[in-house]
Amino acid sequence: MEENKEAELLQSAAALKAFLLKNSTKSNLNLYDHLTHVLMKVMDEQPENAVDVIEDISRDVKRSMYVDKQSTLQDVPETTPAELLAEKQRQVVLGNQDEENPLPNVNEISFFLEQAGVGLGREETQRTFLALKQLVDSQELLRCRLWGKILGIESNYYIAEVEGKELDEEEEEQPDRTEEEQKDENAVPQSTYKPPPVVPKETVGTGANKFLYYVCKEPGLPWIKLPSVTPAQIDVSRQIRKLFTGRLEAPVKSYPPFPGNEANYLRAQIARISAGTHVSPQGFFLIMEEEDDEEGEPLQDSYDVNPDFEGIPVSEMAESLSTWVHHVQHILPQGRCTWLNLSMKPSEDIDEDEDMEEAEEEPDEPEPEVGPPLLTPLSQDAELFNTPPWTSKMSSTLTSVHAIAVLRSNLWQGGHAYASGKKFENIYVGWGVKSAGDGFSPSVPPTPLKEYVGDEEITEVPDPTPRDERELAEALVAAQEEMEGSDREDESDDDY
Amino acid sequence: MDADSLHYSLELVAGSGNILNTEHRTALQTSLLILRKNYKFNRVLFWGKIMGIKEDYFIAQGRGDDELKDKKNLYSFNCMDWFLLPPATIPMIEEVSKAATGRFMGDASHVYENTILKKVGDEDEVEEELVRISAVEHRLAVTIHLIDDESSVIPRGAFIKNPHGFVQVNRCFEGLTESQAAKLDSFLHFRDPKTLKKKSLLELSELNQTIDFLDLLTDDVPKGMWSLQFENANKVLILRCLLWLGMTFYHVPMTPQHGYIYIGDGVRNLDLSFML
Numbered sequence: 159m160e161e162n163k164e165a166e167l168l169q170s171a172a173a174l175k176a177f178l179l180k181n182s183t184k185s186n187l188n189l190y191d192h193l194t195h196v197l198m199k200v201m202d203e204q205p206e207n208a209v210d211v212i213e214d215i216s217r218d219v220k221r222s223m224y225v226d227k228q229s230t231l232q233d234v235p236e237t238t239p240a241e242l243l244a245e246k247q248r249q250v251v252l253g254n255q256d257e258e259n260p261l262p263n264v265n266e267i268s269f270f271l272e273q274a275g276v277g278l279g280r281e282e283t284q285r286t287f288l289a290l291k292q293l294v295d296s297q298e299l300l301r302c303r304l305w306g307k308i309l310g311i312e313s314n315y316y317i318a319e320v321e322g323k324e325l326d327e328e329e330e331e332q333p334d335r336t337e338e339e340q341k342d343e344n345a346v347p348q349s350t351y352k353p354p355p356v357v358p359k360e361t362v363g364t365g366a367n368k369f370l371y372y373v374c375k376e377p378g379l380p381w382i383k384l385p386s387v388t389p390a391q392i393d394v395s396r397q398i399r400k401l402f403t404g405r406l407e408a409p410v411k412s413y414p415p416f417p418g419n420e421a422n423y424l425r426a427q428i429a430r431i432s433a434g435t436h437v438s439p440q441g442f443f444l445i446m447e448e449e450d451d452e453e454g455e456p457l458q459d460s461y462d463v464n465p466d467f468e469g470i471p472v473s474e475m476a477e478s479l480s481t482w483v484h485h486v487q488h489i490l491p492q493g494r495c496t497w498l499n500l501s502m503k504p505s506e507d508i509d510e511d512e513d514m515e516e517a518e519e520e521p522d523e524p525e526p527e528v529g530p531p532l533l534t535p536l537s538q539d540a541e542l543f544n545t546p547p548w549t550s551k552m553s554s555t556l557t558s559v560h561a562i563a564v565l566r567s568n569l570w571q572g573g574h575a576y577a578s579g580k581k582f583e584n585i586y587v588g589w590g591v592k593s594a595g596d597g598f599s600p601s602v603p604p605t606p607l608k609e610y611v612g613d614e615e616i617t618e619v620p621d622p623t624p625r626d627e628r629e630l631a632e633a634l635v636a637a638q639e640e641m642e643g644s645d646r647e648d649e650s651d652d653d654y
Numbered sequence: 655m656d657a658d659s660l661h662y663s664l665e666l667v668a669g670s671g672n673i674l675n676t677e678h679r680t681a682l683q684t685s686l687l688i689l690r691k692n693y694k695f696n697r698v699l700f701w702g703k704i705m706g707i708k709e710d711y712f713i714a715q716g717r718g719d720d721e722l723k724d725k726k727n728l729y730s731f732n733c734m735d736w737f738l739l740p741p742a743t744i745p746m747i748e749e750v751s752k753a754a755t756g757r758f759m760g761d762a763s764h765v766y767e768n769t770i771l772k773k774v775g776d777e778d779e780v781e782e783e784l785v786r787i788s789a790v791e792h793r794l795a796v797t798i799h800l801i802d803d804e805s806s807v808i809p810r811g812a813f814i815k816n817p818h819g820f821v822q823v824n825r826c827f828e829g830l831t832e833s834q835a836a837k838l839d840s841f842l843h844f845r846d847p848k849t850l851k852k853k854s855l856l857e858l859s860e861l862n863q864t865i866d867f868l869d870l871l872t873d874d875v876p877k878g879m880w881s882l883q884f885e886n887a888n889k890v891l892i893l894r895c896l897l898w899l900g901m902t903f904y905h906v907p908m909t910p911q912h913g914y915i916y917i918g919d920g921v922r923n924l925d926l927s928f929m930l
Binding site: 242243244247272273274275276277278279280281282285307309310311312313314376398399400401543544545546549551553554555556557566568571572587588589591594595597598600 | 664665666668669670671672673674675676677678705707708709732756757878881883885887888894896899918919924925928929930
């Protein structure tokens with residue numbers, strides 16, 4: 159009997175539960191769940207006089223059941239430029255492990271640069287070095303170095319100096335010189351002006367083109383290769399003073415007109431800055447003498463690391479400039495590092511790639527241009543505008559035992575070098591313009607050419623003055639008198 | 655930039671290429687606090703560094719009640735001992751502009767001399783030598799004054815003018831938005847306004863008296879004098895002045911952080927018109 163009652167009770171309980179679990183047609187809730195939630199809420203919150211506020215609690219639970227439907231106006235979060243850049247830079251930071259690292263010890267360099275008081279800040283330097291690593295991985299380079307940063311008006315350039323495994327010969331795009339067809343003889347007289355011969359640029363791997371340079375606007379953005387520099391570009395860049403806009407394809411408007419766009423101008427300035435401010439402690443590099451040379455003068459354009467370099471004490475380096483040497487060749491006024499004789503006789507062949515450093519014996523040959531040889535100490539640098547070209551100091555006076563020697567260029571504002579024992583580094587962070595002393599005076603346009611010198615038909619002759627005419631007439635009359643003998647004519651015909 | 659925020663704001667302007675040694679930074683932190691207490695400044699700023707041939711001058715600026723007018727400049731060689739500079743007056747400016755040319759030497763006792771040969775009379779051809787002399791401290795004071803006058807920048811709304819006429823820091827300034835910060839006309843010169851009075855009445859009526867009492871940067875001549883960029887992964891807005899190379903202003907949008915610092919050689923870039 160009891161079992162039946164139990165079973166009945168259980169059944170009615172099950173029925174009641176099923177009834178409670180039935181979902182309401184209106185709100186899709188069921189009483190069972192609702193009562194569960196209400197009681198759990200009471201359990202959690204333990205309000206005073208729960209029985210009085212139970213209706214409110216029940217209503218609150220029901221209200222909280224409602225899920226917020228999404229409004230039709232959706233929030234489109236603006237991707238800020240910072241986020242876009244961060245996405246690109248993420249690639250840089252992830253990177254991958256590499257065993258042979260052509261990069262130098264970046265953390266050490268950034269530490270020393272901070273001691274020297276120059277650089278880009280820790281984070282930025284780290285990001286830049288990681289971007290360099292990305293460059294190295296993508297291009298298979300022998301050696302890569304952060305050359306520096308050049309500031310521009312709209313954006314900046316981060317520059318890497320690399321030494322590639324293969325010497326890429328660039329396709330030289332020379333504009334086809336259109337020959338003017340021979341016209342009739344009655345045509346306009348042709349100009350006899352012949353432009354001066356173009357100085358050929360140095361091959362990739364020598365002289366001013368010794369290294370390749372890559373630029374990028376922000377670390378993480380793709381690296382762009384800069385073209386090689388031509389002597390004409392260096393020549394013009396010495397005469398103009400322009401800031402960089404930050405766009406590589408921007409034209410450089412100047413007088414004298416710059417042969418190229420901003421990428422070429424940037425490359426020319428990089429070449430000049432390297433030649434002017436890249437220095438190393440004396441003895442770090444040694445000149446390699448090459449044997450095969452017919453003229454007998456050593457070609458001083460290659461150097462190598464000296465394995466026996468001991469390091470110079472830092473205090474000596476900071477005090478005297480003769481402990482530092484230039485290790486980049488000086489650029490001659492011609493625009494190249496090795497002088498090339500341009501005035502060739504027409505009978506000679508054009509393969510004048512040999513460097514001719516001796517003057518030929520003909521009297522009208524131009525003098526060869528000679529610059530200071532490689533590895534000259536800084537104490538021989540010329541002083542411009544009454545300021546010494548370099549400022550040297552120790553990085554700290556309080557802990558001078560561990561300080562490093564810092565060298566700052568006064569000619570190229572922003573060119574720095576530091577040395578500590580056997581380690582040294584050069585860097586340039588600046589605007590990319592040379593100091594111009596009191597003021598820059600642009601070059602004046604040349605004087606206009608004189609009149610066309612040619613046939614006598616078009617040459618101007620001044621009109622005869624009345625005096626000249628009278629003299630001429632008198633002379634004619636005198637000649638006539640002589641010819642006619644005794645006949646005399648009136649001189650009154652001469653008055654006009 | 656404010657001495658209190660020195661340690662992180664130096665990282666923000668490091669994009670210009672010159673940063674401070676860790677040693678100098680720590681020395682500055684202590685000495686600027688002491689300076690503020692001794693001179694009773696409201697705020698003390700690290701104004702920047704003027705690089706001389708032999709030594710660099712570190713410059714600090716103390717601000718009093720009126721931020722625009724109560725300014726005192728001090729200089730130091732080692733970031734610990736500070737010397738007060740005289741305020742720049744108009745005769746001092748004239749004297750310096752005639753005498754001092756070229757770079758700063760870095761020597762506190764240096765005296766600038768400039769001899770000008772002047773012909774007296776047409777027939778006599780007697781030449782008088784006029785020697786203009788100026789001390790380094792005068793030149794420093796005048797240079798700082800000119801740099802502040804021509805290139806100190808604040809974002810619009812960072813300073814307000816209270817009814818007494820005092821210019822004070824606006825504590826409710828929350829920063830410019832990204833889009834506002836990308837425009838050059840949200841920035842003002844922090845100096846006695848010169849071009850503001852020349853505006854038409856119609857333009858003046860739109861300005862807010864409390865925050866628009868200074869000149870706009872866009873009224874500067876030559877027009878391309880300011881370089882506006884986002885740096886440091888596009889987080890910081892950097893304004894660089896091309897007339898005084900080395901003047902950098904930074905602002906982090908949507909935060910009240912802003913400031914400027916000058917690290918350079920203290921020579922005006924007169925060739926700017928050729929360089930643009």
